[in-house]
Amino acid sequence: MEPGQSYHIYNHANGTENIFLKEGNYLFFLKQYPKYLGDVVDTYAYCLMPNHFHFLVGVKEEFELRKTFPKFQTLEKLVSKQFSNFFSAYTQSFNKAYQRRGSLFMKNFKRSPILNEHQWQETFLYIHLNPVKHGFTEKPENWKWSSWHAYENQGKTSKLNRIYYLNFFDNWTQVKELTETKKQFINTQNLE
Template identity: 65%
Template sequence: MSPLLPGRYYHIYNHANGDDNLFREAENYRFFLQQYYKHIDAVADTLAWCLMPNHFHLLVKIKNEEALLQTFPKFETLEKLLSKKFSNLFSSYTQAFNKVYQRRGSLFIKNFKRKEITSAQYLQTLVLYIHLNPVKHSFTKETTEWPWSSYHYVHAHFEELPFFREIFENKNSFLAQHTLKLERFIEYIALEESLTR
């Protein structure tokens, strides 16, 4: 699997091991986010995210090399540093989760997936994909109804977020793109259902 590199954008995602859930109740989501920011904030800027019962999606930009070396001057390689930070996140969450629910073993699939994002168009598409994922997996029918994603924060603070202004231009475009994708998705599901009756 290719390493995470400084200054690059990545789609990072992972799934629960087997049929397990990563999140069983609201406190699990809150605790994961707490652990996430504790371990990841120093190495990456999180631009979009969504947590669902059995998996999650993130859009991150790894901090530049200078910032990483300034904060972590003694680490052997940046590749090991970044890998260790994500490993610590998953390990700390799993240990706490296992203790609460009296379970054993790994909670996450061993190697988290990552895909480098290299174009502005792909960044926009990925933001929409992440925010609409709960609808795709039938956890909710509206993006606005799912509490565990960055959608609400971006909606409320759009003007303060240069990344979103750059890829969506303005708040109306941000909202319209989400609505359009949702409508197309609903049309597709209806078509699929009519063909399988």
């Protein structure tokens, strides 16, 4: 993962298991996330689903990474290592809480580089519409475990970078309009 590059990060539980069984799991995951990743990525969007998750992140610039991690030789490996450490820490905690063993997540997390403005917009909308796509809710604002609420409640503090999206959208009203259009398309696909 390259400094200064945005990525869509996602992963799925092993087999048919869930990675979140109750509210405390979601909360713990979100609490641990900035401990491992706050110094290596800016997070623009996320959605946690019972058996998978999505993040839209931007890897911090090289000078920021070198300032925090001066001895790490290859910054590309640093970012991947921090993600791996985060997933490992969550898995260990989850395994201890539920008396289970082994890997919780698919072996390698997926990362797709965001190569243009359109792809960034689509990924941002896709992440927030994921609960609608999977039939958990009819509206993204009704799903508790996504960054939608941080954008809706700009007055509250957040660890998200909530200004960066304005490089790709005019305002939050435009995001809501585009989301509604895409939601109608998803609902049409689900009826077929």
